[in-house]
Amino acid sequence: MSTAKTQLNELIEITRDGQRFYQHAAEEVKDNRFIALFLDMADAKNELIRDLSVEVAQEHEEPAQGGTFVGKMRQLYADTRAKLSSNESATYIEQLEEAEDRILHAFEDAMQSADPKVQALVAQKLPQVRAAHDRMRALKRDSY
Incomplete structure (x- = not known):
């Protein structure tokens, strides 16, 4: 698999x-407000995954189908904290904002070090990634 496709799959x-x-x-x-927001954000991530996957598939490579161990552990941690919290929504918002930090940093790192083809796609998608990050940051700030 090429370096560009490896970077896209990450x-x-x-x-x-x-x-x-x-x-x-x-x-x-x-x-219900947060349910609708979280579903909207999940849909936006699906769209981003589709766009990245198309780029991988165009090179006759298999797009990544899984997630990461870190992502699974973050979700488990959030579940545990939410069960112990008096405000489960705020707990999930805090952890989702940290997940957005991770996504944003990955895209920003790709802009600095990725293959030029990957950089072009990342540059196109970065405003969408930043908007999602900023949306969750504002929600986190307003939740406390």
């Missing part, structure tokens, strides 16, 4: 962590 895996975490959080919280 972005896919990290983004999939976020998608799965949003989907899971939507199933766990009871506040």
